[in-house]
Each structure stands twice: as C-alpha cells, then as structure tokens.
Amino acid sequence: MEIDREDGRSQNQLRPLACSRNILHRAHGSASWSQGDTKVLAAVYGPKAGTKKNENPEKACIEVIWKPKTGQIGKLEKEYEMILKRTLQSICILTVNPNTTTSVMIQVVNDDGALLPSAINAACMALVDAGIPMRHLAVSICCCVARSGLVILDPTKLEEQKMKAFAYLVFPNSVHSVLPEGSPSVQGEPIENGIITSVTHGTMSVDDYFYCLERGRAASTKLSDFLRRNLQQQSTNSSKAG
Amino acid sequence: MGLPNASGDLSTEVEVDAFRRLFPLRFFEKHLLESIRPDARPLGRARDTTIALGAVASANGSALAKIGSTTMLAAIKMEVMTPSMETPDEGCIAIDFHMPPICSPIVRPGRPAEAAPVVAKQLSDTILSSGMINLKELSLVSGKAAWMAYLDIYCLDADGALFDAALLAAVAAFSHLEIPVVSLNDDGKIVLSEGQGLSDREPVNKEKRKVNLGSIPFSLTCILHKNHILADPTSEEESIMETFVTVVLDSSSQLVSLYKPGGPVLAYTSAIQDCIALTRQRVKELRKILEEAISGMEVD
Amino acid sequence: MAAKPGSAPTTYSPNVGQKNRPPIFKDNDLDWVRPDGRGFHQCRPAFFRTGAVNSASGSAYAELGNTKVIVSVFGPRESKKAMMYSDTGRLNCNVSYTTFATPVRGQGLDHKEFSSMLHKALEGAIMLETFPKTTVDVFALVLESGGSDLPVVISCASLALADAGIMMYDLVAAVSVACLGKNLVIDPILEEESFQDGSLMLTCMPSRYEVTQLTFTGEWSTPDINEAMQLCLDACKKLGKVMRTCLKDAASASQE
Numbered sequence: 001m002e003i004d005r006e007d008g009r010s011q012n013q014l015r016p017l018a019c020s021r022n023i024l025h026r027a028h029g030s031a032s033w034s035q036g037d038t039k040v041l042a043a044v045y046g047p048k049a050g051t052k053k054n055e056n057p058e059k060a061c062i063e064v065i066w067k068p069k070t071g072q073i074g075k076l077e078k079e080y081e082m083i084l085k086r087t088l089q090s091i092c093i094l095t096v097n098p099n100t101t102t103s104v105m106i107q108v109v110n111d112d113g114a115l116l117p118s119a120i121n122a123a124c125m126a127l128v129d130a131g132i133p134m135r136h137l138a139v140s141i142c143c144c145v146a147r148s149g150l151v152i153l154d155p156t157k158l159e160e161q162k163m164k165a166f167a168y169l170v171f172p173n174s175v176h177s178v179l180p181e182g183s184p185s186v187q188g189e190p191i192e193n194g195i196i197t198s199v200t201h202g203t204m205s206v207d208d209y210f211y212c213l214e215r216g217r218a219a220s221t222k223l224s225d226f227l228r229r230n231l232q233q234q235s236t237n238s239s240k241a242g
Numbered sequence: 243m244g245l246p247n248a249s250g251d252l253s254t255e256v257e258v259d260a261f262r263r264l265f266p267l268r269f270f271e272k273h274l275l276e277s278i279r280p281d282a283r284p285l286g287r288a289r290d291t292t293i294a295l296g297a298v299a300s301a302n303g304s305a306l307a308k309i310g311s312t313t314m315l316a317a318i319k320m321e322v323m324t325p326s327m328e329t330p331d332e333g334c335i336a337i338d339f340h341m342p343p344i345c346s347p348i349v350r351p352g353r354p355a356e357a358a359p360v361v362a363k364q365l366s367d368t369i370l371s372s373g374m375i376n377l378k379e380l381s382l383v384s385g386k387a388a389w390m391a392y393l394d395i396y397c398l399d400a401d402g403a404l405f406d407a408a409l410l411a412a413v414a415a416f417s418h419l420e421i422p423v424v425s426l427n428d429d430g431k432i433v434l435s436e437g438q439g440l441s442d443r444e445p446v447n448k449e450k451r452k453v454n455l456g457s458i459p460f461s462l463t464c465i466l467h468k469n470h471i472l473a474d475p476t477s478e479e480e481s482i483m484e485t486f487v488t489v490v491l492d493s494s495s496q497l498v499s500l501y502k503p504g505g506p507v508l509a510y511t512s513a514i515q516d517c518i519a520l521t522r523q524r525v526k527e528l529r530k531i532l533e534e535a536i537s538g539m540e541v542d
Numbered sequence: 543m544a545a546k547p548g549s550a551p552t553t554y555s556p557n558v559g560q561k562n563r564p565p566i567f568k569d570n571d572l573d574w575v576r577p578d579g580r581g582f583h584q585c586r587p588a589f590f591r592t593g594a595v596n597s598a599s600g601s602a603y604a605e606l607g608n609t610k611v612i613v614s615v616f617g618p619r620e621s622k623k624a625m626m627y628s629d630t631g632r633l634n635c636n637v638s639y640t641t642f643a644t645p646v647r648g649q650g651l652d653h654k655e656f657s658s659m660l661h662k663a664l665e666g667a668i669m670l671e672t673f674p675k676t677t678v679d680v681f682a683l684v685l686e687s688g689g690s691d692l693p694v695v696i697s698c699a700s701l702a703l704a705d706a707g708i709m710m711y712d713l714v715a716a717v718s719v720a721c722l723g724k725n726l727v728i729d730p731i732l733e734e735e736s737f738q739d740g741s742l743m744l745t746c747m748p749s750r751y752e753v754t755q756l757t758f759t760g761e762w763s764t765p766d767i768n769e770a771m772q773l774c775l776d777a778c779k780k781l782g783k784v785m786r787t788c789l790k791d792a793a794s795a796s797q798e
Contacts, residue, residue, distance in 0.1 A: 054348055078359040086504025090485075165371075167500070172508065194508025198487075202371045203496045206518055213511065298686050299608050301642045311596035315685060317642040321553035342638055343681040344614035346597050351636040351681065390553045394641045396683070398612060399595045424556050434556045477597070 006158065007036075014154040014219060019121075019230050021129040027105075029130020033122035035154060037112035040119045042126035047100035059094040061101045064123075069108045080106075080116055087120055087170055087197045093133040102132060113157040114142035116168050116199070121223070128231060137173040138196055139223040142166060143212040145204045151215045165202030167209065169216040172196060173224035192224070193217055266482045274470050281476070286520050288462065288474035291528065293410065293535040295418040303419025305535075307411035310476065313399040316411035318391050318419050322432040325381070325388040333380020333389040337366040339397070339408055346400040346477075361405050364501065365395065368490050369412060372459040372498045379453055382424070387432050389421065402476040403463045405488055410528060413458055417536055420450045457492035460528040461499075462521040464489075466507040473520050487514070489521040493529065555646045577733050578607065585717065585729040585777055590698070590788040592705040600706025604698035607731060608688025613699045615706040618676035631673035635661040635680045637695055643687040645732075656692055659757070663696045663716065663745040666754040669709040678708055689731035693718045696745050701785055705792070712747035713785050714754055715778040719743075719770040721760060726770050728777055742767070744774035748782030751775075 009015070015036030024030035027043035034040070051061040064085040066077045088104065104126065106119045117140035124138050144155040144163040152159065160166055174192040200209070262269045262280075273279055283289070289310030298304035301317035308314075325332060339362035341355040349355045369375070380389040393415065395408045427433045465472040467483040480486070485505030490498040497518075502509055509517075580586070586607040595601035598614035605611075621632055637656035641648045660682065668678070680703065682695045693716035700714035720730035720738035727734055735741070740760025746753045758767070 075359040075363040078356075079363045082356070082360045083503045088504070090504040090506050170504075189510045189512075191508070194510050195502060195514070196508060197504050198500050198502040198509070200497070200500050201367060203373070203492065203498050206495070206497050209497050209500060210511070210514075213514075298610075298640075298642055300645055300686050304642070313595075315640070317640070319555070319642050319647045321555050321647065323553040338641075340640075342640075342683045343636060343679070344595060344598070344601070344612055344683045347616050347619075350679075351638070392553075392641070392647055396640055396685075398683070399597055401597055422556065431554070432556050 005152065006156070011150060011152040012215065012219065014222070015156075017223075017226055019125055019227075021125055021230075027126075027130075029126045029128070029132070031122050031125035031129055032109075033118050033125060034109075035114060035118050036156065037110055038114055038118045039109040040115070040122040041107040041109055042119070042122035043105045043107075044102060044123075044126045044130035044132065045105070046102035046130070047097045047132070048103070049100060051099055051101055055101075057099045060092065060097045060099075062088050062092065062094075063101055063103045064088070065103060065105045066119075067105065067107045069111060080119065083116065083197060083199060084120060084123060087138060088123060088127065090196055091124070091134050091136060091138045091172070092127065093135055096133045102127075102130075111157065113155045113160045114168075116140070117142045117170070120170055120197075121227075125227070125230075135172075136191075137224065137227055138170050139173050139220045139227060140168065140170040140197075141216045141219050141223060142168050143216050145202075145208045145212060149205075149208060149211075151208070151212055153215060153219050163202070165200065165204040165208070167198060167200040167204075167212045167216070169195060169213065169220075170197035171217060171220045173227060174221060192220065266478070270467075270479070270482055274467070274472075279472065279479075285470055286473045286523075288524055288527070289476075291410070291531055293414045293531055295414060295535050295539050301415075302422060303415045303417075305411050305414030305418055307407050307414055309403055309407045309410070309474065311399050311401045312403055312407045313397070314395055314404075314407040314411035315398055316393060316395040316408070316415035318393045318415050320419075320421065321390045321392060322382065322387050322424075323390040325385065329377070330385035331381045331388075332377040333382075333391065334377065335366075335370065335375060335380075335391045335393060337369060337393045337395075337412070338362050339365055339395045341397045341400065345397040349400075357404065361408060364405055364488075364499070365408055365412060368409060368459055368461070368499050369393075372457065372490075372492050374413070374456050374458055374492075375416065375453060376456065380421075382432060383426065386430075387426075391419070400477060402478075402480050403474050406461045406463050406474065409459065409461050409490070410532075413455075413460070414532060414535065416453060417455060417458075417532065418539070419453050421453065423450055457494050457496065458529070458532075459490050459492045459498045460521075460525040461488055461490040462517075462524040463487070464517045464520060466505070466509060466513055468507070471513065471516050471520065473524070485509075487517045489517050491518070491521050491525050493525070495522065495525075557645055576727065576731075578731060582725055582727050583773060585781070586731075588697075588781060588784050590701055590785055592701055592788060592792045598702075598706070600702050600704070600708070602698045602701035602705055604694050604701070606688070606690065606694050606729070608686055609691055609694050610685040610688070611682060611691070611694050611698045612685060613680060613682045613695065613702040615678060615680050615699075615702045615708065617678040617706075618673035618708070619679070621675065621677040625677075627675060629674050630670040631668075631675070632677040633661060633665050633668060633670065633680065634677050635664065635682075635699075637682045637684070637692075639684045639687065643684050653691075656695065659692060659755070660696055660699060663755040664699060664703070664714060666752075667700065667710045667712060667714045667747055668703065669711065672709045678703070678706075687732060689733070689735050690718050690729050692716070693729075693743055693745070697781060697785060701788065704789055712749050712752075713782055713789075714745050715748050715781040715785060716743060716745035716755075717774045717777040717781060719773055721762065721766065721770070726766065726773065728773055742770045742774065744771060744778065746775060746778045748779045 029044040120140035144166040294306040297306040304317035466485040485507035488501040589605040594603040600615040696716035721740040742758040745755040
C-alpha cells in the first residue's frame with residue numbers, strides 16, 4: 001500500500017502552504033495562496049450598492065470573476081466561477097448587507113494541480129481580509145484516487161492527470177467558540193464534517209469516495225489550523241505547515 | 243379572531259395560491275412536514291420520465307427526453323476529422339448544451355443563460371469520464387480520418403433537474419446513433435456511399451452500425467433542505483431551496499460524479515449515503531425506460 | 543480524458559454536396575414528380591399542438607413533413623429598462639435554428655432576417671393597444687429544417703400567441719410558393735427550395751381575408767404572381783381551419 005510520488009511526499013502529505021493577506025492596495029481585501037507550485041491571487045471589492053438582474057435583492061450578492069493565467073475564459077472557468085460563487089455564498093452571512101454586490105477576482109498565477117481548492121482557500125482569506133461577515137471559513141482540499149484504490153492528497157498537475165479519479169472537497173473549518181444554538185454538531189457528526197462543496201472527476205467506487213471524505217476531513221483540520229494561525233498573526237509574513 | 247396568530251402564520255387566512263407566492267418557503271415546509279410535495283409526489287420520487295428515440299431525421303442519432311415537463315432534445319451529427327498525432331486511432335466527441343430563449347422566461351436572446359456552459363462542462367466531463375463510448379470505435383482510417391461526433395443538447399422546456407434530463411437525452415441519443423456507411427473517394431475524402439451505385443470503391447465502414455455502449459451513466463439531482471431530501475426538483479423547488487446534490491452512477495454502480503456546488507445546507511455522510519441510495523433506485527428505473535424505448539424502436 | 547480543450551479540429555460532413563446531384567427535374571419537363579410524391583398544388587399535412595412548453599405563457603409546436611418548429615410566447619411583461627414609455631405594447635421576435643436542423647451542421651445560423659420578418663408578419667394581427675408599456679416576446683426555435691421554415695414559424699407563432707391569450711384580430715396563416723422553371727410548387731421542401739428560381743411567401747388572416755405580409759424574391763411574371771397569390775390565399779384558408787381546430791381541441795380538452 002505504498003505509492004511513489006514524484007516529489008517524495010507520503011500519500012497524506014500536503015505541499016508547503018503559504019498565505020499572505022493585504023497584498024493589494026486598491027482592493028478592499030486581498031490574499032495570495034500557494035500550495036507548492038500552485039499559486040492564486042484573490043481580490044475582493046465591495047460590498048457595492050445594488051444587485052445584478054435575476055439576483056435576490058433581499059440578500060447580498062457575490063460575484064466571482066475568474067482570470068486564467070493565459071487565454072480567454074471558457075466553459076471550465078465558467079464552471080469554476082459558479083462553484084466558487086455558490087461556495088462563498090454558503091459561508092458568508094448574506095442578510096447583513098442586503099442589496100449589495102461583492103466582487104471576488106481570482107487571478108491564477110500558476111497552476112500545478114489542485115487549482116480550484118487553492119482558489120477557494122485564497123478567496124476565503126481575501127473575504128476575511130475585506131471584513132465581509134462570514135459564518136465560518138471554508139477549507140478546501142483535493143484528493144486523488146489511484147487505480148489501486150489508494151488515496152493521495154493535494155496532487156500536482158501530473159498526478160491529477162495520471163490518477164483515475166479525483167475529488168475537490170470543501171469543508172467548514174472547525175469552530176472553537178461556543179455557538180449560541182448549543183453544541184456544534186448535527187446528526188451526531190461535528191459540523192466540520194459537513195460537505196460544503198464536492199466536485200468529482202473520473203469514476204471511482206462509492207467506498208473510494210467515502211475514503212476520500214475521511215482523508216479529506218483529516219487533512220482539512222490541519223489546513224484550518226494553518227488558516228487560524230495565519231489569521232491570528234497580525235503581520236502578513238507567510239508561514240509554513242506540513 | 244380575524245388577526246393572524248402570534249407566530250404570524252397567515253396560512254389559515256389567505257388563499258392557497260396567494261400563500262404559495264407570498265411565503266414560498268413556508269408553503270413548502272408545511273408540505274415537507276407531511277412528507278409530501280405540492281405536486282403530490284413523495285419526497286424521494288422522481289417525476290414521470292419518457293424517452294422518444296429518433297426525433298430529428300437530419301441527425302445520425304437523436305432522442306427527446308422528458309422528466310416531468312423538463313424537455314431535452316439531443317442530436318448527434320457525425321463529421322469526419324483528421325485525428326490528432328497522439329491518438330491516431332481515436333475519434334472525438336464534442337458536447338454542447340444550449341438553452342435557447344424558448345425554454346425559460348429568464349433566458350433572453352443574445353444573453354446566454356449562465357447555467358448553460360456549466361451544464362455543458364458537467365455533461366462532457368461525465369460522458370467522457372464514464373467510458374460509455376470507446377473512442378477507438380470512432381476511428382475510420384488510422385491516422386487519416388476519424389469520426390467527430392457533435393452532440394448538441396437543446397433544452398426545450400426548463401423545469402428543474404436540467405442536468406439529469408440532459409444526460410438522459412444524451413445517453414439515449416448515443417443508443418440511437420447509427421454510424422453511416424462511408425467510403426474513401428479519389429480525393430482522399432470520406433463520402434457517404436448511398437445505395438449500390440458507388441460499390442466499386444471499398445467502403446471504409448461496411449454497414450450501418452450501432453456504437454457499443456459501455457457502462458451507461460445515469461444521474462439524479464436531490465435537494466437537501468434541513469433533514470429532508472427531495473429527489474428530482476422542479477424549478478420552483480430549486481429556486482426556494484438552494485442546496486443541490488447531483489449523483490451520477492453508471493450501470494455497474496461506480497460513482498461517476500458527486501456534485502454539490504455550495505449551498506446553505508451542509509451534507510453529512512448519512513445524507514450523502516441517502517442520495518446515493520436514491521440514485522441507485524433511479525438508475526434501475528431509467529435503465530428500464532431506456533431499454534423499453536430501444537426495444538420499441540426495434541419493433542417498428 | 544479524451545477531450546482536447548482549445549483545439550477545435552476542422553471537420554467536414556461526409557454528405558455529398560447537393561450541387562453534385564442531378565437537378566430533380568429537367569427544363570420544360572412538365573411530367574416530373576415532386577420528391578415526396580405530392581401534387582404541385584398540394585400542401586404537406588400539417589400538425590399543430592399548443593402548450594408544448596410549460597414555463598412559457600403560451601407555446602405551440604408545428605410539424606409539416608420534416609419541418610419541425612417550437613414557438614414560445616412570454617409576456618406581456620416589463621419592457622427593457624432602456625425603452626421609452628409607449629402607449630402601445632411592443633412585440634419582440636427571435637428565430638433561431640438548432641445546430642442539427644440543417645443537413646450540414648450549423649448552417650441554419652445565417653437566417654438573421656427571419657426575426658424581423660416574423661415581427662412584421664405578426665404585428666398587423668396583434669392588438670398592441672391592449673398591453674401598453676409592456677412587451678410580448680415571441681421566440682421560435684427550428685428543431686429541424688425541412689423547407690418552408692419561415693411560413694411554418696409564422697403560423698406556429700400565431701397559435702402560440704393565441705395560446706398565451708394575447709388579443710389578436712385573427713390567426714395568421716402563412717404559405718410559400720416556389721417557382722421551378724415553368725411550374726409553381728406550393729409549400730416547397732428543402733430540396734425544391736435549393737433549386738427554385740423564385741419564391742413567394744404570403745401571410746394572411748384567413749377569416750378577415752387580409753394580407754399581413756407578402757414577400758417575393760427571384761424572377762416572376764405578373765400572371766405567375768397572380769396565380770401564386772391565389773394559390774397561397776386558398777392554402778392559407780385551409781391552414782387557418784386546421785389551426786382553428788387545434789385551438790378548439792385544446793380548449794375542449796382543458797374544459798374536461
């Protein structure tokens with residue numbers, strides 16, 4: 001049950017993480033996020049007055065604009081925009097600023113696998129930086145299923161292409177404070193086990209998927225510790241986590 | 243006594259239709275408490291589904307699928323291309339999904355619906371990664387010519403669960419697809435050989451043939467709302483309760499896609515398991531409906 | 543993954559180009575038969591059904607031979623924000639083709655003029671003053687093109703308008719005639735249209751015996767025009783009856 005990874009990581013090992021906030025001066029909030037060689041910039045503008053057509057004016061509206069590294073945006077980018085928008089909508093408290101629009105710009109700096117999860121993490125940090133009211137943070141992770149049924153975490157682009165299937169998973173970060181409604185568990189499961197977003201690619205067995213969930217949850221607690229530590233440091237210097 | 247009671251519940255004071263429009267969420271929740279939906283379906287039941295094969299004569303394969311009033315027309319047109327250097331013995335499938343302005347009041351001409359490219363991407367991911375079509379079967383002359391199957395799916399009536407209906411129509415169109423008889427002409431181009439007139443040339447594809455379908459993917463979209471799971475939502479339900487889970491399983495019960503794009507409700511393991519179980523049942527139903535449609539064609 | 547993003551290989555249809563085929567009739571030959579065996583002055587059997595699209599205010603499906611069309615009507619609804627106030631309602635029409643409608647993929651996209659022609663054909667029949675400030679949208683999709691597409695779209699659109707409850711003076715029926723050499727052929731199919739020397743389309747309100755639109759293209763002599771118009775008027779009258787029956791059937795079915 002061992003798998004050789006090109007960069008010598010173990011199957012559950014993430015690439016070095018780095019995050020810095022408040023890097024752009026004109027944006028209301030910004031963050032850069034990198035996982036190994038994958039690097040994404042996120043900028044938040046808003047809340048601006050008014051919502052777009054076909055949006056509910058009784059809630060705040062979130063708009064996501066995806067800028068690929070090169071070339072024009074196609075169907076893939078449109079899909080990413082939609083997933084990101086819906087994911088951010090579910091973690092933000094939309095009733096605080098009704099009839100406003102918050103724009104989130106994602107600029108891909110380098111894509112080396114796990115691009116969408118990196119963008120979600122970056123967008124989440126940028127929203128915090130902009131002071132947008134949020135329920136909780138979202139932590140996102142990519143799990144790859146190899147043909148042998150083995151699951152590896154945070155794949156590089158090469159690994160993503162080589163593997164038979166992969167899943168992008170987004171979980172809420174673990175809540176430390178006591179919620180007013182009582183214990184933060186639903187249906188006997190802690191709240192951070194709930195899936196905000198799941199996108200899979202390629203075929204896998206149902207058991208593989210649940211195994212992915214398990215591995216993803218374990219990794220997401222590490223990631224959310226990293227997020228929390230990063231947010232607690234008022235300075236913007238980057239820190240590393242394994 | 244004419245005043246609404248303390249909880250602000252107007253349900254006994256106003257007409258049903260007015261209540262439905264004013265408080266859509268409460269209207270639905272009142273139904274959910276009784277484990278029933280406004281269209282009289284139990285929560286886990288999908289709407290009536292029909293498939294008609296061969297709806298478009300100008301295409302090589304076509305199908306019309308209806309789930310409730312959501313209607314999808316899928317058609318495949320085969321064209322010839324030069325295969326790429328990396329895969330000289332493989333054809334190609336190009337999938338697109340269209341939402342013309344006729345399908346819904348929110349789509350206007352010149353402004354394509356936001357959902358259309360997303361569904362198109364989901365469809366091509368699902369169909370290509372399910373391995374339903376062996377692309378080697380679409381080869382004609384190795385390295386020289388191969389089939390390009392253009393699959394276009396049009397939404398004629400949008401009433402929720404667009405992806406499910408589109409995938410069903412796409413799968414049905416592939417099962418109706420017949421690859422035409424073609425031969426290589428003197429200019430090195432592939433042309434249709436009609437009748438016996440051109441039989442002096444060796445046909446590249448000897449007889450009309452069907453494509454062998456591997457494991458066929460079927461899908462079911464569910465809404466998660468509080469502790470309830472509603473299968474196969476209508477567009478009204480989709481607009482009120484905003485958490486969707488789309489599960490795609492193939493005939494051998496492999497998971498092709500589990501798609502949950504955000505939404506206010508978190509999906510826990512038990513909910514995911516329930517959605518997968520509902521999809522398993524639905525796959526059986528859909529397989530039967532598709533088989534009946536195919537056998538109906540063979541009788542004619 | 544077999545998808546090759548970004549690269550769109552050039553493809554061609556294996557269908558033999560129509561120009562290589564022999565013409566379907568020879569000059570001065572009066573004995574040729576139409577490809578579908580109809581008489582020269584015989585229309586294709588028409589099938590209409592209202593209520594094809596649930597999410598629209600009104601809709602209709604029409605099928606004449608291989609020509610298959612769906613029309614949805616939305617409204618009367620709020621006009622675009624940029625529009626000035628108007629005492630009368632507005633009519634907005636759009637005709638589009640599916641990519642698989644034509645024998646060669648994606649050829650039906652160059653029918654931009656159909657939208658404005660549909661608008662002109664319908665506008666005379668609709669009581670626009672009954673819905674001031676608002677817009678009625680008429681959207682048509684040609685599912686399969688089998689010849690005489692525009693006349694079928696127009697007839698189908700008037701049924702969809704009736705289904706939506708938009709006030710009209712009368713239904714609008716439309717028929718076209720193709721001039722092939724010395725012959726006048728009513729309701730031409732795609733193959734005949736590709737060889738025609740001239741074409742004439744007439745849309746009219748059958749019960750009022752009023753013409754809402756008359757277009758002709760190509761070379762016509764005056765006696766031929768007269769004959770063709772008379773042919774169209776007669777055919778429209780019959781088509782109007784079929785459309786009326788369709789509406790009556792739908793109404794009696796909904797009453798039951």
